[in-house]
Amino acid sequence: MKEKSVCNCGSCQNQLCARRVPIFSGLDPAELSRMAALITKKRYEKNELIIMEGSIPESLIIIEKGQVKVFRYTHEGKEQILYIFSEGDFFGEKNLLKRHEATYNVEAMEATHICMINKKDFQKLLIEYPEIGIKIIEELGSRMDKLESSIQSMGTKSIESRINGILLDFAAKYGRKHTKGVLVELPLSREGIANYIGTARETVSRKLGVLQDEGVIEMIGNKKILILNMRALEE
Amino acid sequence: MKEKSVCNCGSCQNQLCARRVPIFSGLDPAELSRMAALITKKRYEKNELIIMEGSIPESLIIIEKGQVKVFRYTHEGKEQILYIFSEGDFFGEKNLLKRHEATYNVEAMEATHICMINKKDFQKLLIEYPEIGIKIIEELGSRMDKLESSIQSMGTKSIESRINGILLDFAAKYGRKHTKGVLVELPLSREGIANYIGTARETVSRKLGVLQDEGVIEMIGNKKILILNMRALEE
DNA sequence: CGGGCACTTGATAGTAATCAAGTCCGGTGG
DNA sequence: CCACCGGACTTGATTACTATCAAGTGCCCG
Numbered sequence A, B: 001m002k003e004k005s006v007c008n009c010g011s012c013q014n015q016l017c018a019r020r021v022p023i024f025s026g027l028d029p030a031e032l033s034r035m036a037a038l039i040t041k042k043r044y045e046k047n048e049l050i051i052m053e054g055s056i057p058e059s060l061i062i063i064e065k066g067q068v069k070v071f072r073y074t075h076e077g078k079e080q081i082l083y084i085f086s087e088g089d090f091f092g093e094k095n096l097l098k099r100h101e102a103t104y105n106v107e108a109m110e111a112t113h114i115c116m117i118n119k120k121d122f123q124k125l126l127i128e129y130p131e132i133g134i135k136i137i138e139e140l141g142s143r144m145d146k147l148e149s150s151i152q153s154m155g156t157k158s159i160e161s162r163i164n165g166i167l168l169d170f171a172a173k174y175g176r177k178h179t180k181g182v183l184v185e186l187p188l189s190r191e192g193i194a195n196y197i198g199t200a201r202e203t204v205s206r207k208l209g210v211l212q213d214e215g216v217i218e219m220i221g222n223k224k225i226l227i228l229n230m231r232a233l234e235e
Numbered sequence C: 001c002g003g004g005c006a007c008t009t010g011a012t013a014g015t016a017a018t019c020a021a022g023t024c025c026g027g028t029g030g
Numbered sequence D: 001c002c003a004c005c006g007g008a009c010t011t012g013a014t015t016a017c018t019a020t021c022a023a024g025t026g027c028c029c030g
Helices: A010-019 A029-038 A119-128 A130-155 A159-174 A190-197 A201-213 A230-234 B010-020 B029-037 B119-128 B130-155 B159-174 B190-197 B201-213 B230-234
Strands: A039-044 A049-051 A059-065 A067-073 A079-086 A105-108 A112-118 A175-177 A182-185 A217-220 A224-227 B039-044 B049-051 B059-065 B067-073 B079-086 B105-108 B112-118 B175-177 B182-185 B217-220 B224-227
Touching: A010 A029, A029 A039, A029 A112, A029 A119, A059 A119, A079 A190, A079 B130, A112 A119, A119 A130, A119 B130, A130 A159, A130 B079, A130 B119, A130 B130, A159 A175, A159 A182, A159 A190, A159 A201, A159 A224, A159 A230, A190 A201, A201 A217, B010 B029, B029 B039, B059 B119, B079 B190, B112 B119, B119 B130, B130 B159, B159 B175, B159 B182, B159 B190, B159 B201, B159 B224, B159 B230, B190 B201, B201 B217
Parallel strands: none
Antiparallel strands: A039 A112, A049 A105, A059 A112, A067 A079, A067 A105, A175 A182, A182 A224, A217 A224, B039 B112, B049 B105, B059 B112, B067 B079, B067 B105, B175 B182, B182 B224, B217 B224
């Protein structure tokens, strides 16, 4: 019988999953393995729906790998994207106690692995390890910051500042340094960007065109953008 | 020496304050009185600034009585109102651990009494009574719901739906039933409403005018609105 | 009664939505 | 390897909405 250097049993794999998640970062190994026992995993393919508006989610969901978009449908039937979550992010924390309907859809943007923790279990966990609650409060706080900024920039009316804002967000999350600037692999199509900032596809095209003419960015194909002048975006 | 039926010592008054606050509603009397010892009270007059953007708040603040608006300044210098808080609401929960700068201003809209709890004390409290953390997570969840709805309606572009939305919010919070419909005492001037939904004063006037012509609402002076057809606002 | 402030109303101009072609690109099949 | 097809993107023309500027009105308060 050969000894493995890395344990591959289900529990230990889950533990790896749990360890990777910021909200559990304060726990010690023993606590992590208790956690791990509560985790169920699941895998979704690209474009698969993870949560549908109106359903009643019974678990807290943590993304282990991959990327999802959270959105609602407007009255006119367009989707309004609220968040893009990736590895380490969680959702479903609303309705922790009350069995509320979800007010949003969650869809995998690529092959995505998730960890689920039953809400009852998670509640017990919160009582036992209040630090987790504090971490969650902090994370929610920073999400609210972003939402508030979005509202501010949507109130400002100028589509330009919203585009600048989203480009900066993408740069921070997906950008890589490059000799001439920051190279950003766009996670969304033009239409997706439009649905994020609440405008029309065509307008996104036009505004990006203007930014390119001004020498602020350079479009490389449809899915990459090279940001040449970061400061211009920040105003 | 006469015995009073109601104790008026500082501690007990604070306890009253604490009891009134939803996030402490799970605590028993003994716990409440421990809480009360940590509370400092303060009073602000109308238009007085409670928190200024860029300052570093050191306390969690709970409103005991009165009403405040939370807002930021846009690049053009207009204020963008994010929340209106009243009795029982709290703020300053961001930056619970990290000493971040406030990203918003808070101003009293009328004479307002607040309770402050030092952040260090509050952290200890969270560790000791994890239920408080859960309550906060829930409250933040419902605030995020509202923010998300705002984003959705701002993405929708139609000023009308934003006005309808804010009227419904006001109706829920400040409305009283009346023979013909719901009478709403507006907490904000036309300009305030405009700053809330991100539009111009004049546009608010015009749209309210249209709603009145359509028989959906009836304006009574400048500070009251009688909603005749609730369903029309909900679409 | 008069002044100031909040609100309303009107006219104009600018911006983005919408409708409508047209272009570019990747993939597929011959 | 090339030609074709479809989807995503760009570009153009028109229309609709709302911000802005500018008077004008009404109301509260001294």
